Amino acid sequence: MDVERYMERVEQYTLGTMPPAERAAFEAELATNTELRDTLDLYRLGQEVIEQGVEASLRSKMQGWAAAETAAPPMTVSRVNLRPMWIRLAAAASVVLVLGWFSVQWSSRNYSNEALFAGQYATPEASTFRSGTAMENPLEPGFIALEDKQWKAAEDFFKKFSPDQERYAEAQYYLGHAALQLGHYDLAKDAFQSCIRKNEVKFSEKAQWNLLLTYVAAGETDDADFRQLLDAIRNDQGHSYQREAQALYGKLGSFWRRIAE
């Protein structure tokens, strides 16, 4: 079946942009042309697949909104309405102190290593690694452990994979996540690096980004390797995490970050 041959017409038909006369002809052809019908079925399934991505993005966005809500500081300042100058000055000084205190609290809540990590890190969602053929999947026990948040069991499982095994890169990627959750930062770094070295398109960029976040969680943002990787990602226009890396870079160099430190 040549998908490209029918792609344009199928898209017009599905999106409702096909002129009525052509639409009628298209529907008549559907009755006799198996390839056209198959392409239409594929296209519809493709729309469902894309919708899964749209949902995942919105879910992730809402998690960010929820995190921002939790982190937002109460910025209320009491009114000063006292006549003598020294009282006004004292009140002003108090306000400055209160604001200063809030600033320190706010910056440490939003710009500390913990906050930067929590704001950027996403646990791999179960739905992204489970499949209909789960029982045939060699990584399945590890996935079940991850899904149940049994990080130690997941770490132990994925650690057993050797480089010559099939799906080693994927196992290393998930090992990195399990170790990261357990605070085993050195192991997490090793695992993400092993995954990166395998250079598999599906995992390489994600592993690079999570390696960066591991450094953040470990409080090693001054490490030369971290800086080098951060620069490489934020300057790579084609990298899937370029925008995230730029935002992280901006936060690491910000005034608030210095206060948080």
Place this chain on the structure above:
Amino acid sequence: MKKPDFTDEQLVAAISAGGQARETALKAIYDDGDLKRMVAAFVRNHQGNATDGQDMFHEGMIVLDRNIREGKFRGEAPVKGYLYSICRFLWMNQLRKQAHTSSVAEVPIAHEPDHLTPEIALMTEERKGVLNRLLKELGERCQQILELWKLSYSMEEIAETLGFSSPDMARKAKYRCHVSLLEIIRNNPHVEQLLSR
């Protein structure tokens, strides 16, 4: 800065239009603290905790967004009332599923007035898993392009957001990604199973 106030018609129009307007409208709904508290209270009163409440609110938002974009929300109830009904439905459904697999007491079906009954297509976890795997095979860049396209972002906006040199380059990339996706689906051994449901 004061947040924009939207009427229900404006919310629906913005979400249907897609692009940045959709995101602004969704954020406006999301920021309704009373609604979130209502959902959280409902979940808490039905064997859930605060995290469950937030999860249900998020899942409800996802269904609301999709139903509006697909024209399934017909404006017969206020948007926020409709969202609340969705969240209730999803939570009760989850409890019912748990009741079948554990010792949790059987959960009665919540009765809603007809006009508030949300149209919710519940997908099996298995199907969702296969669809997600297909998506992951596509690669992050193509996923981003196709998601923006699905959300009615213009080629100009896609080019700007994803750093293409021109809308035409974005259009070509979208075409390539779309064809790749269909090829990935076609070559997947489980597609017959998906198509037959």
